Amino acid sequence: MRLGLMAVPFVFFAVFFAYPVAVIVGRGLKDGGQWQLGRFGAVLGDPDVLHVLWFTVWQAAASTALTLLIALPGAYVFARFAFPGKQLLRAVVAVPFVLPTVVVGSAFLALVGRGGLLDDLWGVRLDTSVWAILLAHVFFNYAVVVRTVGGLWAQLDPRQEEAARVLGAGRFAAWRKVTLPALGPAVAAAALMVFLFTFTSFGVVQILGGPTFSTLEVEIYRQTADFLDLPTAAVLTLIQFAAVLGLLALHAWTVRRRESTLRLVDASRTARRPHGAGQWALLWGTLTVIAVLLVLPLAVLVERSFAGPDGFGLVFYKTLRDAASADSTFAVAPLDALWNSLAYGAAATAIALLVGGLAAAALTRSRPAAGPSGRTPMITRLLRGFDGLLMLPLGVSAVTVGFGFLITLDKPPLDLRASWWLVPLAQALVGVPFVVRTMLPVLRAVDGRLREAAAVLGASPWQVWREVDLPMVRRALLVAAGFAFAVSLGEFGATVFIARPDQPTLPVAVTRLLGRAGEFNYGQAMALSTILMVVCAGALLALERIRTDHSGEF
């Protein structure tokens, strides 16, 4: 049965990832029928490449560490405190995720760049410094940690910590000794995702790092899209692959030693109003971080969308509407772009949930039942390997995948190059790892005996999944759905590559506007970005509602 569950994800992964990437890499390495393995030596011997590799790795590690440091308290606040506006805020922190990096870079520059807020106030400039990159990475990925870790955290039985407290552990010690180990797999999953994002960071590094900082991703893009130097790109891709694989192995190793079933409770019962000075300080601290680090850059964009040539007003929104009816293929009706984005997003989310959900279900069942250990069935190992492979799309350049699609999905029955479905499929490639990563820690934490309890009450395996796993994982599933949707709304690299031009998405439209001189183009880009933000927040908020609107069902 496990293999059955695995079939869909496997085919999806093979057709829409492994095959295109293998072909494009193969094309690069096999020049004129000859394997150009000498390329490795040449590329690896280049000190510039080594420098880029080193920078890529360390900035990713630093970004991940910084994100965890800043976002873990946030995860705690969202999981354990009840405060007004929490749902809205939970949606807001995910908004950065959907914004095109060009837009974000611009907002960040307005804060930390020359003449930015920091510069005005204290004369501090962070642009072209690594700090701007790191902070922007935190900005993007705060939600990853808050939502994946916080999702599980809210379901942890608070009595576990109480047990530690009566054994003499202080609040922090109880957290470190009891909660953190329980959260371990979720933290690791979030860290892995953040690392992969920042490892493959493109726009942020380009805009905020200036030409002096470059990641492997940037190099691959440049070699592929600008120079058409496929051999070099292939070698770089393989280097990136190797690094990602090593990381996945490390992740699998640490997680496997930590995974255990946990006492999970209904999340709606664990949040309390903050109690005591410490907790209020933590809440306000988190709110401040969110305000400064996440809301302020977004607010800059909103402000600009209203700052028309004749003072504040809706002029850009209005011209956006007028432009849509103009006699030009340049102008994009915002409603159309919005609709395209939502349609792609819905399709991509559905695909990601289907594929990722099946994969997560199969991977959960692959854990040997508590009992005699020592025997690791072949199939289990196979699935474990697959677990890691599913993460690979996050570690592979969008341009590689895009070019791969171009040269592989061009023949029947897979002539999808101009198909509408290609976009959601490509976007789902990024969404699937999200779904798997957010769901697995929770699914694996579900006590197997709850499933047994359902089985002895007559539930078939499918019913067990629906009645036990699904309610438990519902939260994670909605988090995952939110991410898959946000990723799709915000995805740019692959979308711009393969989206049909008559169906641009909001980010594509924004980028198009930014690519042209003129006040109105810029203002309209800001206005569209604002619309994008509102839509994203609205969609996530709607998802939140689904989450809480379940009650005592029979």
Added chain:
Amino acid sequence: GCGSAGDSSADTKTVTLVSHDSFNASKSVLAAFEKESGYKVKVLRGGDAGEAVNKAILSKDNPQGDVFFGIDNTLLSRGLNAGLFTPYKAKGLDSVPADLQLDKGGHRVTPLDYGDICVNYDRAYFTQHKLAPPQTFDDLLKPQYKGLLVTENSATSSPGLAFQLGTIAAHGEAGWTDYWKKLKANGVEVVDSWEQAYNERFSGSAAGKGKGDKPLVVSYASSPPAEVMGKNPAPKEAPTGVATGTCFQQVEFGGLLKGAKNEKGGKALLDFLLSKTFQEDMPLQMFVNPARKDAKEPELFTRYGARIDKPATLAPETIAKNRDQWVKQWSSLVLK
């Protein structure tokens, strides 16, 4: 539905134009062609200019469309060498100046438009500082312009590359490195993309107002008209100007893709692209100059644009031969 669009290229009622992100046209103009020829036009836009060309090359065995629009002189050789195009002499080629016809013998590609990459300046800044704006490449080295110019990374931005090629054309293959050393010493700032340079760093753009602090930027000769576009009432002059002695000419070509499913339609489309109707529609849609001599430029261009008399040029073959190496040299010279 799935695959529905994939097979439509085989349908001879549709002609597919493959281009880059910047391709635009008036809907009415396209509709007129469709009505007249009976073909339905489908446009595929595939990333920026470089990406679009590379994608076309990679998929040349099974092209995505019939006509390619938008390969410029810096990339032309790559496309020609890859054998991307089927020769076709479009109607109206005679009205195109000879110096734009870079594949005159083969007719594999047809020049459709041209534009110039030049340094733009912020008029307000120079008036305010009672400074004359620079006009030539050499002016940029002068101490009064120290720290005023922002340009783009040649490796990641096509205006950046064009500007570098302009300096090479002006100072020769031997002299350009020296020029850049001096330019660097004079405080040139490099950013990765045009968007960043123009929207964020340049003080003259509407977007950069209040935050950009560089009054000189490498941009298009058509940027000043764009700044005026949509303004009501129309200002006396554009807020920005063009340093006419710093220009490098980019000529954009179109061609019939080899293996096109609808070759007949492709030919008709190519003719249309060079027709006076389309050529006159182009400037306000793509902010480029029409290739046809007899195409009338819009008032916006004539009033706010600059006339570039002698832009720098380089032969496509020279560019093709040296490009990667020049970019590398430039990077290690300027970025390190």
Added chain:
Amino acid sequence: MTAQARTAATEMLRLDGVTVSFGMPGTHPALDGVDLDVAAHEIVCVLGPSGSGKSTLLRVVAGLQHADAGAVLLEGRDQVGVPTHRRGVGLMFQDHQLFPQRDVAGNVAFGLRMRGSSRGEQQRTVTELLDLVGLPGAAGRAVASLSGGEQQRVALARALAPRPRLLMLDEPLGQLDRGLRERLVVELRRLFRELGTTVLAVTHDQGEAFALADRVVVMRDGRIAQSGSPLEVWQRPASAFVARFLGFDNVVEASVQGESAATPWGKVPVPDGTPDGACRLLVRPAGVRLTSAADGLPCTVVARTFRGTHVALLLQPASGPQVEAACPLHEAPETGDRVGISFAAEDVVVLGDAEE
């Protein structure tokens, strides 16, 4: 009709040499060749020390634990390969395993939902069962807000709801107070009789086992040490282990000759017909009669524990092991007093061989 089919008609459950080993080095298997028959409509209680394999036994029957050897037959059909939900058995877990996201009603109705019962029937059953377990009106409560005993009662109601043909209960009443427990034992017995449910219940409380069961099974280290009616087991423990497990500590080596046996405590009368020779004797505390110090075996009262209905005395004779006696509160001597004891033959039990 074959023999197999005939037994199947009256037999609900049969275990044949069931062995489960968790492969922990240096330990015996959790179940070690267990043979057990449970007739239809029978109520069997499994007793045994902690860790003796009681829960594992239930898990094997439910198909939740793979048996390394042996067979499980339900109504004569081998259950190998039959998944849990098709076995038609119910199991109440020792640690309840209530579904945390569902309220009390959602938990209790779960089994009915899985069987596709109508909403009305679900609701009716939930109300009925919550009344039975003494939690009327708790239907809408979150399980996390229940006290320990309340959770146990919800778990019991959940297990009862789908009315399985074979119901297994793992310590169903362990967290309840005596009054409630006694009431529930009576009501459950009535319910099971009414529905004809076959029951296999684990308990560590002998009182409960004796009150509930038609038959008790005493386990030890994964094996069945004794099986029989409560009275049988109580009156005639098969071994010193069972005797001690039932709380009888007065076990001595004895050598029977005629009507009495020589023991470290002196002569002890044995029941009629006891064969001569070496054996072990159990003297139930009730069979230890207090006399004056002069009349019987002289002992010192070492300890005196009030047991509610009686006082348990620990007596030290001049030689031999300590003797436990029970006497009413108003007759009980104080610690340190010297008393005499004699033994009543009807409370002396000859135990099986030397198994220890």
Added chain:
Amino acid sequence: MTAQARTAATEMLRLDGVTVSFGMPGTHPALDGVDLDVAAHEIVCVLGPSGSGKSTLLRVVAGLQHADAGAVLLEGRDQVGVPTHRRGVGLMFQDHQLFPQRDVAGNVAFGLRMRGSSRGEQQRTVTELLDLVGLPGAAGRAVASLSGGEQQRVALARALAPRPRLLMLDEPLGQLDRGLRERLVVELRRLFRELGTTVLAVTHDQGEAFALADRVVVMRDGRIAQSGSPLEVWQRPASAFVARFLGFDNVVEASVQGESAATPWGKVPVPDGTPDGACRLLVRPAGVRLTSAADGLPCTVVARTFRGTHVALLLQPASGPQVEAACPLHEAPETGDRVGISFAAEDVVVLGDAEE
């Protein structure tokens, strides 16, 4: 020395009008103005029906549950605002709450690690305590692989390890078999005496409470129904509720006059010095003597339950409520037999007023 300070010297814990209300509509508070003093070194057992607030009481003392009213004082100091880990109290949870990521040793040693004990000491304590609870060699096992009773013992060992000055145990032995439980009660008592630990233990098992406690506290619906030494409570239940809770069902309305009282069962002798007037009487089953049907109050044997040490009989007199009686197995009549009963004054208890 002020009165406050003086009490503090001998008093470990004082609760003053502690009230906890979970705000469920239509229910009484979980704790309702509870006053309780526990002296240093005292062992107090809290008894009470399921849901009567026992666990909530312990959670309030530990600072895990906020009290809506009232004060908790430890050694005379008000604990308001003192976080749990600074209270120096230990708590064993009813559902154990073992840490699933840690093995047995890791669980047991947890409290010691929090106190910064050396590794050597941790190891020593773990070994010692695992021996005590009968799990030698289990140190390296995963807690999920333990049986229910084994888990409970690990939880007990974990609570004991840091030797808190006030140790609270919530049903510490509920899942253990009788033999083990009796041994542990003895050993725990010894250990607590040795260490001078003050203990507040919840149990539903009266036998355990009486064996372990210096004092028992009976709770009902969030209030304390009676508090006193085990013997006191047993012999003189303060109310019909306590009597019934202890398992005595022979409670009748009576009207005392001189040496006997008029009841639905006829005349019942009452202890000397009982004031005349209306009251309720409890007749302990042991005080119901069987006679021939002609001699005493004629009854029919309605039910007969074997209780291990004795047989419980349920008798129906011609009029009045049923009477419970206890008699030895060999004297017990069969169901349906007709017997006579008389009452022994020493097993008749006059209950407090009409509280029901």
